[in-house]
Amino acid sequence: MSFDLALSGINAANTNLNVTSNNLANVDTTGFKQSRAEFADLYAQTQEGVSATAVGNGAQVASVAQQFGQGNITSTGNNLDLALSGSGFFIVSNNGALNYTRNGAFQVDQNGYLVTSSGEQVQGYAPLANGTFNTGGLASIQLSTAESTPQATTTANVSLNLPANATAPTNSPLNPADPTTYTDTTSLTVYDSLGAAHTGQLYFSKQASPANTWSSSLYVDGTAVGTAPQTLTFSNTGALTTPANGQVNFGSYTPSTGAAAMNMTFNFGQATQDGNAFGVNSVSQDGYTTGSLTGINISSSGVVQANFTNGQSKTLGQVALANFANPQGLQQEGSTQWAQSYASGAAVHGVAGGSGFGTVQSGSLESSNVDMTAQLVNMITAERAFQANAQMISATDQVTQSIINIPNG
Numbered sequence: 001m002s003f004d005l006a007l008s009g010i011n012a013a014n015t016n017l018n019v020t021s022n023n024l025a026n027v028d029t030t031g032f033k034q035s036r037a038e039f040a041d042l043y044a045q046t047q048e049g050v051s052a053t054a055v056g057n058g059a060q061v062a063s064v065a066q067q068f069g070q071g072n073i074t075s076t077g078n079n080l081d082l083a084l085s086g087s088g089f090f091i092v093s094n095n096g097a098l099n100y101t102r103n104g105a106f107q108v109d110q111n112g113y114l115v116t117s118s119g120e121q122v123q124g125y126a127p128l129a130n131g132t133f134n135t136g137g138l139a140s141i142q143l144s145t146a147e148s149t150p151q152a153t154t155t156a157n158v159s160l161n162l163p164a165n166a167t168a169p170t171n172s173p174l175n176p177a178d179p180t181t182y183t184d185t186t187s188l189t190v191y192d193s194l195g196a197a198h199t200g201q202l203y204f205s206k207q208a209s210p211a212n213t214w215s216s217s218l219y220v221d222g223t224a225v226g227t228a229p230q231t232l233t234f235s236n237t238g239a240l241t242t243p244a245n246g247q248v249n250f251g252s253y254t255p256s257t258g259a260a261a262m263n264m265t266f267n268f269g270q271a272t273q274d275g276n277a278f279g280v281n282s283v284s285q286d287g288y289t290t291g292s293l294t295g296i297n298i299s300s301s302g303v304v305q306a307n308f309t310n311g312q313s314k315t316l317g318q319v320a321l322a323n324f325a326n327p328q329g330l331q332q333e334g335s336t337q338w339a340q341s342y343a344s345g346a347a348v349h350g351v352a353g354g355s356g357f358g359t360v361q362s363g364s365l366e367s368s369n370v371d372m373t374a375q376l377v378n379m380i381t382a383e384r385a386f387q388a389n390a391q392m393i394s395a396t397d398q399v400t401q402s403i404i405n406i407p408n409g
Contacts, residue, residue: 008058012039013386015061020379023370031071031103031336032368034375038063068327071102071369073361079296080106080114083366086358088321091349092120092337093140099337100322100330100347102366114141114304118335124304124317125351133318138349141304141317145293148308150195152262153287156188158202159270160280164238168208174217174229176201183214184278190220191287192259202266204278205229212236212273218250220262226251238274245269288312298362302352321357322347 016037026032040062073083082090082104089100092115099120106122109115114122121140125133162184171180182203190200200220207213215229230250233242240246246269252261270281291308298304302319324330329343340347352360 005058008042008060009388010386010390012037012059012061013382015064016382017379017386019064020375020382023375024372024379027368027370027372027375029103029336029368030105030365031101032370033069033071033102034067034368034370035064036067037061038065066328066330066332067369069369071366073364074367075364077363079298079362080108081363081365082106082298082302082319083361083364084321084352084358085361085366088323088350088352088357089338091123091138091320091322091347092116093123093138094120098123098138098347099333099339101335101337103336104360105365108143112142112145114143116335120337122319124302124319126317127315131315133351135349135351138320139317141319143296143304143316144306144314147293148288148291148310148312148314150191150193150290150310151287152193152260153190153264153285155265155267156190156200156283156285157267157270158186158188158280159282160186160268160272161275161278162204162206162214162232162234162271162273163276163278164212164273165276166206166278168206174203174205176203176219176222181205182217186280186283188283188285190262190264190285191289192255192257192262194257194259195289196255196257196259197289198255198262200264204232214273216248216268218264218266220253221255223253225253232268232271234271234273238272240268240271240273243268246271298360300352300359300361302360318351319360320349321352321354322349323356324348 019035019037023034039059042057042060073085084102084104089102090104092099092101101116105117106114107117109119123138124141125135126139128134166183169181169183171178173181175181182205184204185201187199187201190198192198198221200218203217205215207215212234214232216232217229218225230248231242232240235241246267248266248268252263254261288310291310291312294307294309296304296306298319304316304319306314306316324347325345326343329341329345330338331341333339350357352358
């Protein structure tokens with residue numbers, strides 16, 4: 001009997017050593033979660049239960065429980081490296097079979113998909129036209145490397161002040177080469193449908209009458225747009241009254257690049273006439289040229305955006321996360337990946353920062369949560385338990401030999 005008891009203790013201690021050894025072997029494995037050997041005692045039972053004088057039948061390993069504590073987060077400087085701070089798992093697909101991981105060392109494959117080092121595609125939610133995401137179904141995240149297409153200028157916002165004490169130009173009609181034919185001018189860059197840049201020049205001329213009236217004209221690349229100037233009228237407090245909505249359309253301009261005709265509306269709603277100095281507060285327009293990809297950014301909520309040289313950005317998707325009622329019930333698959341099991345419960349999908357989910361840190365990785373010092377102490381404890389049970393076998397053997405060698409009386 002003692003042999004069997006000690007042997008069960010040796011087996012349990014050996015399992016503990018194996019678990020500790022595996023933890024130490026993976027101390028540098030990204031996203032690894034350490035395990036813990038949990039033991040239970042054994043008793044022989046009858047229909048009446050365990051006897052009050054029962055000694056016990058030894059020990060057994062009840063479970064090798066995974067410990068999903070947070071690992072340290074280390075900065076890598078690689079935007080595609082993702083670390084989870086808090087609860088949740090990244091979702092990866094291997095030809096439709098879903099696995100879950102805390103290892104966010106992702107890369108891009110030859111088709112532009114965001115993948116793990118072993119080739120599984122990272123899952124997320126596709127963007128919708130209204131700026132939200134299709135959270136109704138998972139999709140592989142593909143990083144677009146195509147150029148950003150140009151957009152022609154259609155609207156421009158001009159906030160400026162025209163001097164109230166200005167006088168009408170001494171000469172007319174307007175001639176951009178002759179400063180005596182206009183009062184003030186400002187410029188901005190506009191774009192055609194092919195992405196080519198053009199210089200737009202606005203000219204403002206104070207009118208002798210009626211009071212507080214200005215004419216405005218637009219030239220693009222030195223060519224007048226439209227056949228007549230547009231009128232801007234201000235109140236006696238300096239606010240724009242005509243046009244009432246501040247919108248001015250000078251007409252269309254056909255560029256020499258072969259692009260479509262440009263038809264631009266200028267918003268002067270923030271224009272004022274006061275003081276004695278001409279000043280431009282801001283000028284903006286909605287056009288831009290062709291852009292090349294400069295990089296990929298991933299926000300703390302997992303939103304993936306491509307940035308381009310023309311200042312534009314494009315949303316490519318949002319990284320999906322999963323959580324479980326019992327993460328310790330997940331089935332280990334290797335490569336720091338887990339699969340759903342009956343014990344874990346069904347996966348609950350969501351996004352970083354949502355209820356029950358942590359946040360994403362781009363340019364970082366989550367290290368193994370193995371505490372080397374604690375594991376070394378545990379190794380010593382398991383070794384002592386192994387030695388003690390081995391000594392028990394030796395002592396039992398000596399007792400057995402003594403009994404065998406007792407002479408017959």
